[in-house]
Amino acid sequence: MFSYETVKKVLFLFDPEKAHHIAECGLKVVGKCKILRNYYEKKNYIINQKLNQELFGVKFENPVGLAAGFDKNATMVNSMKSMGFGFTEIGTMTPMPQDGNPKPRMFRYPEYKSVQNAMGFNNLGAHAVLKNLKKVYPFPLPLGVNIGKNKYTPEAYALSDYKTLIKKFESYGDYIVINISSPNTPNLRDLQNEKFINELFSMAKELTSKPILLKIAPDMETQTAxxxxxxxxxxxxxGIIATNTTIDYSLIPNCKDFGGLSGAVLSEKSSLLFKEIAKELYGKTILISVGGISTGKQAYERIKNGASLVQVYSSLVFEGPSMVRKINEEILELLKKDDYENITEAIGANLR
Ligand code: FMN
Incomplete structure (x- = not known):
C-alpha cells in the first residue's frame, strides 16, 4: 500500500476541498470493504486497556477522536476505526440541506501546518445524514452528532432548529454537540450568550436524556468563556468541547480575512483557553480538547490539564492517519513514564 507521503503529494496537487472529496471517496471504499477495513484497523488501531475509559456509559478504547467537519454527512463512519480513531464526530449538520459559502472556501498553509476554512455548514441536511447513519448502525466507534442552525434561520428561531435536530438524532449516536461557535454562519457566535445557552439546555433536557455538549470558540475573553x-x-x-477555529488572522501573515484558522497556529490559543476552563470545570463535567493537536505530547498535556478526550482535524491533512496511532503510542509511553496504569489516572492530574 502507498505511504501517506505519496498520497499527500497527489492530494496536494488539488484544491483542498477537491482533495477532501478524493480522500472521502477512498475512505468510503475502505468503509465498505471488510478486507481493507481489517487491514488498516490492524495497522492503525491500538488495543491496550491502559487507554480504555467509560464516558456517557460508553466504552472509549482510545482518547483520540475525529473532530467535526471532516465527516459532515456521515459517509465515513465505517472507516474511522481503520484510521485508528477511538471515536468520531459527524456534522455539523443543519435541519435543511445547504450549500455553504461560495468556493474557494478551504485553504492550506503547509509551512504553518494550518488550514483556513469558511465552509459555512455545507451538508446534505438532517434527513439525508440520518439516512446515511442508519446504513452503518451499529457504529464501530462511539459517535458524536454535531448540530447547527441553518444559515437563513433567524436568531429568534434558532432554538427551534436545535430542537428539530435533537429530536431527529435522539436514537442515533452517543452524544450530541451544539455548535454555536463556527465563524462561518453569520451571527452564529452571537448565540454564545447566557440567555440562549440557558434556554437551549433547558429545552434539550426536556427532549432527551442523551448527553449534550457545547462546543465553544477560542476567541472570547477567557472569563466570558x-x-x-x-x-x-x-x-x-x-460536557464542553474547546475549541472551534479562530478568527485571529494575525496568526498567519497574509492569510484570508474570512473563515477560521485551525492546526498548529491555533494550538497555543486553544490549549490556554482549555486550561483555564478546566481549572473551573474539571470534575464537574466532561471536557474535550481540540485545536492544533498533532503529537502525543500535546494530547497528553491536554489530558493532564483535564481533557477526557481529544480531537484532531487539521493535523490529519498534513500527517495522515498514521499520526493517530503515533499519538496513542506516545500517550502510552507517557502514561508509563508517569507510572499510571490507566488513562483515567492522568486526566486532570495537573489540577489535583
Ligand atoms: N467544527 C464544527 O464544530 N463543525 C464543523 O462543521 C466544522 N467544519 C470544519 C471544516 C474544516 C475544513 C475544518 C478545518 C474545521 C472544521 N471544524 C468544524 C472545526 C474542527 O472541528 C476543530 O474544532 C478545529 O479545526 C480545531 O482543530 P484542529 O486544529 O485539529 O483542526
Whole structure:
C-alpha cells in the first residue's frame, strides 16, 4: 500500500476541498470493504486497556477522536476505526440541506501546518445524514452528532432548529454537540450568550436524556468563556468541547480575512483557553480538547490539564492517519513514564 507521503503529494496537487472529496471517496471504499477495513484497523488501531475509559456509559478504547467537519454527512463512519480513531464526530449538520459559502472556501498553509476554512455548514441536511447513519448502525466507534442552525434561520428561531435536530438524532449516536461557535454562519457566535445557552439546555433536557455538549470558540475573553461554560453545565450540558477555529488572522501573515484558522497556529490559543476552563470545570463535567493537536505530547498535556478526550482535524491533512496511532503510542509511553496504569489516572492530574 502507498505511504501517506505519496498520497499527500497527489492530494496536494488539488484544491483542498477537491482533495477532501478524493480522500472521502477512498475512505468510503475502505468503509465498505471488510478486507481493507481489517487491514488498516490492524495497522492503525491500538488495543491496550491502559487507554480504555467509560464516558456517557460508553466504552472509549482510545482518547483520540475525529473532530467535526471532516465527516459532515456521515459517509465515513465505517472507516474511522481503520484510521485508528477511538471515536468520531459527524456534522455539523443543519435541519435543511445547504450549500455553504461560495468556493474557494478551504485553504492550506503547509509551512504553518494550518488550514483556513469558511465552509459555512455545507451538508446534505438532517434527513439525508440520518439516512446515511442508519446504513452503518451499529457504529464501530462511539459517535458524536454535531448540530447547527441553518444559515437563513433567524436568531429568534434558532432554538427551534436545535430542537428539530435533537429530536431527529435522539436514537442515533452517543452524544450530541451544539455548535454555536463556527465563524462561518453569520451571527452564529452571537448565540454564545447566557440567555440562549440557558434556554437551549433547558429545552434539550426536556427532549432527551442523551448527553449534550457545547462546543465553544477560542476567541472570547477567557472569563466570558468560563462563565458561558459554567452556565451551560448548570443548565444541563454534559460536557464542553474547546475549541472551534479562530478568527485571529494575525496568526498567519497574509492569510484570508474570512473563515477560521485551525492546526498548529491555533494550538497555543486553544490549549490556554482549555486550561483555564478546566481549572473551573474539571470534575464537574466532561471536557474535550481540540485545536492544533498533532503529537502525543500535546494530547497528553491536554489530558493532564483535564481533557477526557481529544480531537484532531487539521493535523490529519498534513500527517495522515498514521499520526493517530503515533499519538496513542506516545500517550502510552507517557502514561508509563508517569507510572499510571490507566488513562483515567492522568486526566486532570495537573489540577489535583
Ligand atoms: N467544527 C464544527 O464544530 N463543525 C464543523 O462543521 C466544522 N467544519 C470544519 C471544516 C474544516 C475544513 C475544518 C478545518 C474545521 C472544521 N471544524 C468544524 C472545526 C474542527 O472541528 C476543530 O474544532 C478545529 O479545526 C480545531 O482543530 P484542529 O486544529 O485539529 O483542526
Amino acid at each position: 468560563i462563565e458561558l461554560c459554567k452556565t451551560a453545565v448548570n443548565a444541563g450540558a454534559a
